[in-house]
Amino acid sequence: MNFLIGAFKPACNISITFSDGKSRKQVPMKKENGKTIMVSLFQSKESIAGKVSIEPLQGKKIEHLGVKVELLGQIEMYFDRGNFYDFTSLVRELDVPGDIYERKTYPFEFSTVEMPYETYNGANLRLRYVLKVTVSRNYGGSIVEYQDFIVRNYSPPPSINNSIKMEVGIEDCLHIEFEYNKSKYHLKDVIIGKIYFLLVRIKIKNMDLEIRRRESTGSGANTHVETETLAKFELMDGAPVRDTSIATDIYHFLKDSAHNHVLGIEGESIPIRLFLSPYELTPTYRNINNKFSVKYYLNLVLVDEEDRRYFKQQEIAIYRQQDS
């Protein structure tokens, strides 16, 4: 089959470079083939400028009907592979029809481009930004080259950021209270909290805190939801036992908490400290272009000795904070 490769070899090499490519931050991006490459990072309202150079293969000329570069923002649903939905599409014509005999370089610029959505690679879809150069030809088909880049947008810290406090339990079996210090975290944040065990009558083996991502695509009846557990962080090994025998023995006829206080019987507390930086999180995305949403949840899971799971899930918002 080797000859075939030679036969379909493109007639030219096209390269796309950004004008500030050397100084611009590069971030890793996973390609479809599983390889990771480094690509340039942009944010909304930045200007995207650079050069396209076209170099025909040795001794060949390219007849073309025009050269253009496009900036595309696309959402691709995996169930609908090959179909891209372009939410942004900008074009710059680079050349009028003619022939290219030797390496030719065209500068281009898209100034202050609105790119409200972030690049995202999810379970069922991806959102990507790409520069697409097309050399249109009459025969042999057009020659196309792509250059990916990544967009990330930053949010200021939220003005209101309440803690999350919850009281959960099963009557007469388990009664716990927990607290997370915030409801909105940035990607490099730390979740600090406490869990109070007020009543434990089931044999708890361990307790984990999970971070779950819920990606929903489509709308209405066609909504598809994919949930992934991104982090499983063990908070507790074994469980505190509330030994209330003293209280029950002697004072069972006086059930008041003031009394418990006198005896110093209080809930055992377990600390929570979970660094978010090791996990591959994205900000929370709400209804992006009416196509999808990505939400994050903290799931507190208690596992008993019979491997039954008791859990309580709480949504948290995640935002991207500008590195200081």
Next chain:
Amino acid sequence: MLNGTEDEEKWLAEGIAGIQHKAFYMHRALDSNNLREALKYSAQMLSELRTSKLSPRKYYELYMRAFDELKRLELFFKDDSKHGVSVVDLYELVQHAGNILPRLYLLCTVGSIYIKSKEAPAKEVLKDLVEMCRGVQHPIRGLFLRSYLAQISRDKLPDIGSEYEGDADTVMDAVDFVLQNFTEMNKLWVRMQHQGPGRVREKREKERSELQDLVGKNLHVLSQIEGVDLEMYKETVLPRVLEQVFPDEYHLQTLETLLGACPQLQPTVDVKTVLSRLMDRLSNYAASSADVLPEFLQVEAFSKLSNAIGKVIEAQVDMPAVGAITLYVSLLTFTLRVHPDRLDHVDQVLGACVKKLSNIPKLEDSRAMKQVVALLSAPLEKYNDIVTALTLSNYPRVMDHLDIGTNKLMAMVIIQSIMKNNSCISTADKVEVLFELIKGLIKDTDGADVDELDEEDFKEEQNSVARLIHMLYNDEPEEMLRIICIVRKHTMVGGPKRLPFTVSSLVFSALRLLRQLQGQEGDIVGEEASMTPNKIFQLLTQIIESLSAVPSPELALRLYLQCAEAANGCDIEHVAYEFFTQAFVLYEEEIADSKAQVTAIHLMIGTLQRMNVFGVENRDTLTHKATGYSARLLKKADQCRAVYACSHLFWVNDQDGIKDGERVLLCLKRALRIANAAQQMANVARGSGGPVSLFVEILNKYIYFFEKGNKQITSSAIQGLIELINTEMQSDSTNPDSVADAFLASTLRYIQFQKQKGGVVGEKFESIKL
């Protein structure tokens, strides 16, 4: 589990192999200065410690292997030229580990370097470590982790003279840290004993004793902190150590030393909590096994504790009442558990409490009040028997210090305890004490706001008192009479609101005594002049007369009738007559309400019918009266029913009962006339017929007496009556009445049924033609 030891050996070998395997990779990473790999493999290595399969002894072997490896890791961490990460970042980095046990071992390891680097105050890091370690609650794993923490931090405490002592770090922080770690380890250690079924308990105990040293090491560390002086020891260290769980027998044997220190403690130290916990612990220990009780006696635990409490209360003048009483509650619980036979101890505690309370003008603190209730309830709970409590001279004195509401509440608790345990109070003396205790319920207390009384609560209270009276009982009539007299004395002052509740109980109690007396009559006849039925009847009369103050004539009437029946049983005609007279007088003078009259009449007729003690003359008088009352009722229907009921007064089915057929017939005829009059009156007044059912009722009486053989009642009379009823029912003016129809139908069915029976009865009924 037969070859449990063998298995354990195998698991241990596996664990060690696992550690060695992962340590190999860790060493490689250390040698190549690869921090990421080092963290990964060290975490994997430490994961071997997550096993639950090993006994503490074997786990210790495994732990020591890991410990050695951690020392190598520590050296690597310490040298940031090798990994290029600052200790602050490292402190975060190790916390990324997903499993908690490896994470905390690594954190402690880095933490010790962090302190050494002095980039953060030692106390902050120590506090963080000791807090984070709470995540491991599994007893064995937690104990070893915390022992690791103790081990690596030992030379880094901000002790006096230590290089870590600074402005922010004081010896106090060092003590705090060690004590907190110690406290947590104790909790874990204690928890071991509650785990697993009883079968493995013994094994657990053995394991626990193996781990004891681990916990004890903390005390060793504590003793080595230079900066701890006597003051600090007394004020901070001792109380907190005391809170901890030493073996109980240890506490017991050192009681004297321990208690000696208590009164000297500063008032800021919560010595009462310490003491009350100590006593609670000792109580539990005593309850755990009867074998340990001699130990308590040997060290005279009670008197020592009692003295210590006395001294503490004396020394701490400002201690709030609730604190003192809490102490007494604990002491009481202690003595109830340890010396259940020593009532004098209980009384002594109560006495001490009275002394303390008498210094306080008025107990207003509700928490203190609750404690007093607890104090008073404890003996009741323990002995399940109020009788025991009644012998405690200080019991009522403590009750005097309760406010009115709480006093009542306590009285209710006492009564409920009696009810629950079905305990019978059998001597007059005890009854006297008991009523002294519950006097809050028996009479109005001075200063009680009557308006605030909740009607329902009041009823419940008084009903309880009424029930209580039935629990006072003695087989000896002499003693029983005394009991009744005492109850009477107390209840008579209760006032018009309480009397209706208590008087009936008292009356029935006395009536029971009467029956008791009758049962024994054969033995003691004539001997005990003081104890005659007559005397009891006099008493009864007086008791019932007290109701006139209420007034409650309906109740009094019922009680008189009860007494009359009792007199009938005792065969004392004049007394029975007297009671009837009283009842009739009440009826005439006090009962005006027509409904009440109807009820009263039927009661009187019913009682009178059963009387067999009366001679002809007396009976005639009473019967005449009753019939007279009946005919003078207001409503015709009531008249009619009362009159036909009177017919029974002339016909008693007993062997030698009166059987005056003629007067029976007279009554029934009169009833018919009244029914007829009622019918006509209804016609005139409403244009429609009155109730036919009255006729059917009378018909039933006819049938009854016919069946019983009253010759005056003939089959033709019955036939005539049936015809009359039929005519009435078909008349236009009568409203259709389905109830009356059904009544008649079933009455006729009865006649049919009797006819078909055959024999004498059948023959008799055969003559009735339907």
